[in-house]
Structures are given as C-alpha cells and as structure tokens.
Amino acid sequence: MPATNGLHRVVIIGGGFGGLYAARAMSHPSLRVTLIDRRNFHLFQPLLYQVATGELSPANIAAPLRSLLRRQRQTDVLLAQAVDFDATGKRVILADGEVAYDSLIVAAGLEFNYFGHDEWRPLAPGLKSIEDATTIRARVLTAFEAAERTTDPAVRHRLLTFVVVGGGATGVELAGAFAELARYTLRRDFRSIDPTEARVVLVEARPRLLEAFPDDLSDKTSQTLARLGVTVYPNAMVTDVRADQVTIQRGDAKEVIPTGNVLWTAGVRTTPLAGRLAAATGAATDRLGRIVVGPDLTIAGHPEIFVIGDMAHFEHQGGQPLPGVAPVAMQQGRYAAQVIAARVGGKRPTRPFRYHDRGSMAVIGRSSAVADLGWTHLSGFTAWFAWLFIHLLYLAQFQNRLLVLVQWAWNYVTWNRSARLITEPPGSKTRSSSQQPAGGDDGSSTDTR
C-alpha cells in the first residue's frame, strides 16, 4: 500500500462511536491518523434524551475528542467539515482545504428523515445533537411556564400536550422521561397549573413499540408507559405538523391534536456526505442512502475505503442490514483499525467482520427498562439496573462516569432534575435585552425559538 515518509496515512471522518473506537484502536507505529469532526467533542448519544429532559448537563455526556485521544501521539484531531471525496486522488475535500489519505474510514452517521416534509423539521425537532437537546429542554420548560400564566383552559391544554413521533428506543425513552418530568419533578413547582394535567402522546406507525425487541418486551413497555400516563397510538401516522397542532391518521380516522411540542424520532437517512461518497466511488446505496459495504467493511473496488457505523449497510445473517446502534459502530471501528494494521504490517488478510450482539435495552422511566439479552429477557427494575450499570461502564471518561452517577443518585433519591435551564442561543447578547419571554396566552410563540 502507498505510504509517505514510511507512514501510512489514515483519515477518519466522524468522532462518534465508530470513528472514536477506530482511532483508539490505531496503535501500529507506522500509522499516522487524522480524525476529522465538525465538533470538538465525542457525544454519548444514548443519554442525549436525559439532557433534553433536564437530568444531565451536556458536559456529562460529551468529552473533548482531543482529551480522549491525547495519549495517541500519532493521532491528529482536525475540527473541519468534510464535503466531498476524490477517490482517485485519495483526498478528502474539506469546506476549507483537503486532506490526503492512504486509508479512509467514513463514519459520519445519519440524520432524521422527515419523509419529504423537511418543513416539519423546525416544528418537530429531532434529537441528534447537544443543541437539539437544549432546544427541546428550553421549549418544553417554556411551555410549562406559559401554561402557568395563561387563564384559557384550551390554551393550557395545548401547551401541556407533548407528542413524540416514533416508538423506537429514543421515542420510548423521551415519552417516559417527559411523563415523569411532568408528574413528579415539576409537581410542586407550579401554583396555577397541575403538571399532572400534562398529556404525553407517543405515535408509532407500526403495530407495536420497540419493533426490534421481542413481543413480550414491547407489551411490557406499553404497559409501563400507560402506567406513567403516556397515551400510546400504534398504527398511527403523522400527516401534518403545524406550529399549534399535529394531525394523526389512525386507519381511516384522522385526529387533530392541539400542541406546540412535537418531538421527532421517527426515521433516519444518511447525510449528503454519503451521496458524495457513493458518487465518488460508484458504491451502491440502500433506500436510506447507506453505503453498501463488503465483508471487510470496504466499498467494492476501493479496499482502502471503509464505511462503518450508521452510515454503512452491512448484511448480517439472512440479508438483514445491521441496526444503527452504538455497539455495531464500536465493533466496526475496531475491526477497520485491525484490518489496516494487518495490511500495513504485511500480515495475511483478516477474517470478515462479524457482529457480536450482546443484546439491546431501552429505559422507560424511573426504575423501569426492558432488555433483550438473547438468552433471556429482562424488564422492570432488573433491566433498569442492568441498563444503569452498562451505561456507566461505557461512558467514555472516568470523570463523567462519576459525575453522572452522583447526578443520577441524587435525582433518584429526590425525584429532582437540576439541569432544568432555559438557555438562549449563545452570542445573541443584543437580543437578550429586548427579547420577550415566551408566554402570555399564545404558546405558539415558543415554536420559533
């Protein structure tokens, strides 16, 4: 393989689970690694919903990439945006420059799919970034504040209605967390409203929640959510989203739900970068735009280009692509690093990638979760405790782990959530002195924030 100054240049795009674990596994001394990300931190996405619901602070679930890779002296971190590829010249085109590679690992993730209704995006934010989470947190808390001030019962009802679209793990976790926020955490904080009036609706297009889980765990999930007061609508499609209402189609019936709080977790598709990669390499893509990769995670005809994580379509047993979850990305990252090290070391080809599925879990609320470990199904407190333990283990930095544990323990004992801050966009200093607080009788004003 080509090399420069005796060094083999590896470029990794994306500092999520796939990219980070690939970078961490790059230990061969002949490798020179550059990790490119638009953000300066790795985000522990599975806990992002806890930032949106005020349980954790952003810094609890994010760690600077430079810190995480500090000990790997042969690794550079570059805060930059990749926009295109020159597969022939082996260069990644950045928004403001370019980087040459000998091996390339693309791990740029997915974004939410609004199914052709991108105009819904500002009205029904998804949950992918820290900013999404703090936006949702501010919007939901502002709705409670506005409800406290209104005297119109219909307006109050609308302000206190929360619709979560998508019954996968993120949707279930958000719906459960919002129901608990309203019923327990905010219970004694308000004088004019009863936070238990809040209504949380979870809309899922398919017949059951958590489709990736076994039937019995889906049922347990529905029961637990019902006990928390969440209204679950299976077999339901969102057909319209506006600033003050959402329209749901259930069979032949249409229901208009007045609400200014719609959260989107319904579907994903690749970012435009995947399209650029497919165009540059001739790679095949699936219907979500994911890049189809071979047994060694490389693109056909380009053994030097790996695609891993959510962005990759890797066919598992029975032709099913692997799900877009953190363990898949982590294992693929480590595998790609091993393949590159083996090649550079002149070793024989490694065996094809195989995913070791250790199970999946989703948390529903305080002391309640479901877990499918393959050999057994857990639910309730046992599953929740296992979830807690595993997430603490995986949290990237020891400090975060300790802080999150203290925060969780405190929240558990007190039913409190301390990170309930309504913050404004940074840099909007001039606005802040003239800005009107959202409130009065028109909750729809919160939708533009």
Next chain:
Amino acid sequence: MPATNGLHRVVIIGGGFGGLYAARAMSHPSLRVTLIDRRNFHLFQPLLYQVATGELSPANIAAPLRSLLRRQRQTDVLLAQAVDFDATGKRVILADGEVAYDSLIVAAGLEFNYFGHDEWRPLAPGLKSIEDATTIRARVLTAFEAAERTTDPAVRHRLLTFVVVGGGATGVELAGAFAELARYTLRRDFRSIDPTEARVVLVEARPRLLEAFPDDLSDKTSQTLARLGVTVYPNAMVTDVRADQVTIQRGDAKEVIPTGNVLWTAGVRTTPLAGRLAAATGAATDRLGRIVVGPDLTIAGHPEIFVIGDMAHFEHQGGQPLPGVAPVAMQQGRYAAQVIAARVGGKRPTRPFRYHDRGSMAVIGRSSAVADLGWTHLSGFTAWFAWLFIHLLYLAQFQNRLLVLVQWAWNYVTWNRSARLITEPPGSKTRSSSQQPAGGDDGSSTDTR
C-alpha cells in the same frame, strides 16, 4: 398599608442574590409574593468564569427558581420581563401584561459599560449570563483549534493572544484561568501548536489590580499572575477594539495588540429598567444610573418601593456607596423582607440597614487566591482553600455543591477541565449542516459566532 383579600402583595423583580434572598426571607403568612425574572433560574455569578473556562457546566452554577422556592407556598415565580412602572397605580408593567403590588422590591442588577462604545460589545463580550460564558468558552476553544490548523506564525500568534479588559475580581479570575487553561489543560492536546505560546494580557485603567483590596494583596495578585505568564498592563486604557486587534493607550504610548479574543469586565452601569424606575418615582440616580435609596433601602417618597443589590446606591460610612457584590445583595434582600414583615405585622419601624462586611476574596488560579477579611489578609493556598470552602457553602442547592466539589476535586487532581464543549446556538439546526467550522487561516471568522 393597602391589602387585597387580607393579603399584602409583594412583587420582587429579579432572581439574583438580592431577589432570591428577599423571597426566601418572606415568611409572614399575610404576604403573597411574586418573583419576576426573565430567566427560569438563579445564577451563581461568582463562579460564572469557571463556565467560560470549561471547568464547570452551566447547570452546576444555576438552579431553577421554582425549585429553590418550591417550599414557599405563598410565593409565585413568573417568567416575564418587567419594562416599566406605574408608581401611582402601584403596578409593574410587563412586556406582556402587568402585576399589581403593595410592596415592590427591585433587584434587576447591572450590565457592562462600554463607555460609549457599544459597538465593541459583540467584539469584546462581557460575562454576565450563562450564554456569555458558553459564547466565550466556544470562542476561546475555537481560537485554539484554528491556531492548530494555520501555518502562518503571525496568524497563530494573533489567535493565541487573549486580552482581558478590567483588573477587578472577574478580570483577575478570567486572566488566571485562561493562562492555566493554555499552559496546563491544553498542553498535550495539540500537535502543531504549543499552547504555552498563548499570551494573556490583563488591562487595567488604574495603577493597580483589585483596587477594592489592600495594597499588599494587589501586589501578591500581580506576582501570581506574572508567574502564570499573564502580562499585566496597569494605567492602560483600551481606545479601540476591532475584529482582529485591540489598541491600548499607556501614558503617551499606543500599542496595537493583534487578537480576536477580547473579554470585557471593565465597568458596569444599570439596565434601562433603572431609568424607568427613576422616571416613575422621581428617584435620584448616581453616575452609573443606580437608584439612590434611604436608610431603609426605599426610594424617597415611596416607602413601598425597595431597591437592593447592584442596582441600589446605598451610602455606607463616609458617603461611599456599597460595592456591587453578592453579600450586599443578600443582606439587603433579607432586610427588605424583614421591613415588609414588620410593617404588615404592625410592628414598630426596624432599624436602618447596616452592611456586615465579612471580607472579600478573589481567586487567581489553581491553589492561589487573595482574601481581605478585615482583621487579616490571606493569600496563596490558605486564601484559595478559604475561597473554595465559602463558595461551596454558598452554592444554592446541596446537589450542586456536591457535583461542583466532585468536579473541582477531579480537575485539581488531573489538571483537566471536562466542560470544554464548543456548542452552537440551540435551534440553529438548519445552519449546522451547512456551517463551516471556524478555522483556516482567518481566525477573525470566529468573531461573528
């Protein structure tokens, strides 16, 4: 005094130290209290510089006002913006409504004074709000990232130059913290730059730093800052601020310092609300726009209107107004509550307000601070330890206290700062996919973020 339904209506404007401590001291059963703030949280401002330098998370130093006042059932929190007063009709005019009062406590604080150069505000942000702190944090960290990418030594030098304007406690704390961030925390994180190249300049108009402190402590402060590599310019005025440079006048000499990172802590003035209050009541104001109050903290001719905290001009011994520090605001808040309770209870007038000065302190860096306790002066580790202890004691919520302690202990042991996140404005989702990372050779692009 007038009352409604037998209840005496107290309105408090501002949830800072003055307003919060007033609200907490309102225990008389005949009082009905409304606390108005534009934000939903109380901010522990003395630690705000630690958010700006990535040591603490916003939620560590902010607590929801509703939670803090949860147990006071006769107290309402209103998320709203006060814009004017009707002193005759005893009403506060909100941006979207009005509130009637029998007694009014105004505690709306101060803002930074750019001495007629408000165009400098976006270029040289101050440090008053959570958003200010995260903006400064993002700007400084982005400058390091851009310096890592540039190949031009002059550009790198400019990117790594930080100018702090104002040598009061906040300026000293910021300068010390930035010097430590560059010299220790980021030391091993970068490959192309040496973070110790970073230059921190502290500009003070008067002959010495920490003017409110005794001479010996000012000297200690200058020495400690010099040891951290901070360049201190006493007797220096800022005469111009641009996106890529700042001009300093020292005596007859002018110096142009190329930098994109100017932080403003230089002077304060009241917010426009103070002017409205003076116009509505005929109250006298001082040259900073503060409202002159009598011995019982009320406005002449309006015994029902109290002004406390930074917004009040209260003459202490020798005609000097009290300084704008948290202990003054806290004691004034408690005093105002006592006066109102005494009046409602039909008791004889309370004695005039007297400030109990327990001393002042400023932290300079890791293990170093200065403290003037009146009966003794402390510096170095002893002062720093006292500072640590007192700030933990004062932190409003037990949970925050514990989390901050864990975070500080970790930072102390590891020299790390974990909250080093460059975050974008919430709600700028559409922008985030097209936004270019700040970088390349033009660091001035970071100035508009």
